[in-house]
Amino acid sequence: MVNHARQEHKDQAGSGLVIAAHGRHYLVQAKIDGQSLKLQCVTRGKKSDVAVGDRVQLKTTSPNQGVIEAIDERNSLLYRSDQYKSKLLAANVTQLFIVVATEPGFADDLISRALVAAEAAGVKAHIVLNKTDIVEALEKTRQRLQMYANLGYPVHEVSARAFPEETCATLWPLLKGQSTILIGQSGMGKSSIINLIVPDADIAVREISAALDTGKHTTTFTRLYELDADAGTPDAQPASIIDSPGFQEFGLYQLSEGMLERAFVEFTPYLGKCKFYNCHHLIEPSCAVLEAVKDNKIASMRHQLYVQLLHESSQKLY
Numbered sequence: 001m002v003n004h005a006r007q008e009h010k011d012q013a014g015s016g017l018v019i020a021a022h023g024r025h026y027l028v029q030a031k032i033d034g035q036s037l038k039l040q041c042v043t044r045g046k047k048s049d050v051a052v053g054d055r056v057q058l059k060t061t062s063p064n065q066g067v068i069e070a071i072d073e074r075n076s077l078l079y080r081s082d083q084y085k086s087k088l089l090a091a092n093v094t095q096l097f098i099v100v101a102t103e104p105g106f107a108d109d110l111i112s113r114a115l116v117a118a119e120a121a122g123v124k125a126h127i128v129l130n131k132t133d134i135v136e137a138l139e140k141t142r143q144r145l146q147m148y149a150n151l152g153y154p155v156h157e158v159s160a161r162a163f164p165e166e167t168c169a170t171l172w173p174l175l176k177g178q179s180t181i182l183i184g185q186s187g188m189g190k191s192s193i194i195n196l197i198v199p200d201a202d203i204a205v206r207e208i209s210a211a212l213d214t215g216k217h218t219t220t221f222t223r224l225y226e227l228d229a230d231a232g233t234p235d236a237q238p239a240s241i242i243d244s245p246g247f248q249e250f251g252l253y254q255l256s257e258g259m260l261e262r263a264f265v266e267f268t269p270y271l272g273k274c275k276f277y278n279c280h281h282l283i284e285p286s287c288a289v290l291e292a293v294k295d296n297k298i299a300s301m302r303h304q305l306y307v308q309l310l311h312e313s314s315q316k317l318y
């Protein structure tokens with residue numbers, strides 16, 4: 001039966017958009033011979049450098065399977081890494097939404113790491129504060145987020161569960177014409193937000209896990225939903241939203257010292273003003289960055305993270 005189908009199938013070339021990744025298996029929304037279809041794809045050999053959001057060239061190997069032959073040039077690439085290897089998060093995104101909530105508490109360390117990753121990738125970052133209906137914790141959370149607002153990162157307040165319509169009204173204009181990745185710690189309400197924006201997301205996830213054979217671990221893969229905002233209207237703009245699995249760690253071992261100092265936006269006015277031209281901003285005398293920390297112009301929490309990330313980048317083994 002399988003052989004028979006294979007004999008009848010004629011390999012065809014086409015292009016597509018990677019909408020989900022699980023290990024080295026990818027689901028690609030492809031256009032073959034003018035027809036739109038979803039293909040389960042692998043890469044040639046052991047390559048695993050494909051990311052969700054990549055535009056790819058492919059060849060079909062059966063009516064619903066294909067091989068990725070080439071990756072089109074990317075506009076952006078977000079990734080994280082540990083000591084041993086890096087892990088692609090998403091390609092071609094134009095903005096990153098970090099979802100936090102009034103409750104449970106979030107980690108500033110993770111927010112700043114995500115902001116640094118976004119800066120390094122040239123991607124605009126926004127913070128989405130969910131669960132504003134939990135009023136007891138709202139003021140305190142706003143105060144905590146003020147630090148990021150002061151750095152120029154927009155903070156948007158929503159409540160996916162208590163005020164779904166208002167939440168959509170806040171988020172839709174921001175998503176229009178953009179390719180957005182949502183990240184957040186577990187429990188912040190990222191899935192609730194995705195379900196509001198993409199009402200049939202659950203069905204799509206089931207389809208994808210069946211196609212990629214992910215078993216029960218449906219939340220362990222990254223997936224992209226195409227949004228047809230105002231489809232058919234004159235100002236329709238293609239948009240997509242990427243849901244990435246909750247994470248507890250966000251390693252950035254791949255970033256060089258030069259990339260790091262530039263990824264902390266508040267360091268910018270001080271760069272080049274240190275006594276030593278190759279200053280690491282760690283313990284050096286007459287360091288403009290350290291002086292700014294002392295004068296509370298740079299939050300010491302952020303400088304500590306810079307020190308930690310610099311340390312991590314020197315531990316990189318690959």
Ligand SMILES: Nc1nc2c(ncn2[C@@H]2O[C@H](COP(=O)(O)OP(=O)(O)OP(=O)(O)O)[C@@H](O)[C@H]2O)c(=O)[nH]1
Pocket residue numbers: 130131132133134158159160161162163184185186187188189190191192193219245246
């Ligand atoms: N009070 C309140 N609760 C919310 C809101 N949005 C989501 N929740 C609740 O917060 C919990 C976590 O929401 P999820 O959407 O599953 O969160 P998540 O970030 O996707 O978490 P993981 O699935 O663990 O990654 C659920 O019990 C939601 O019902 C909100 O606006 N207000």
Ligand SMILES: [Zn+2]
Pocket residue numbers: 274279280281282284286287288289290
């Ligand atoms: Zn310095």
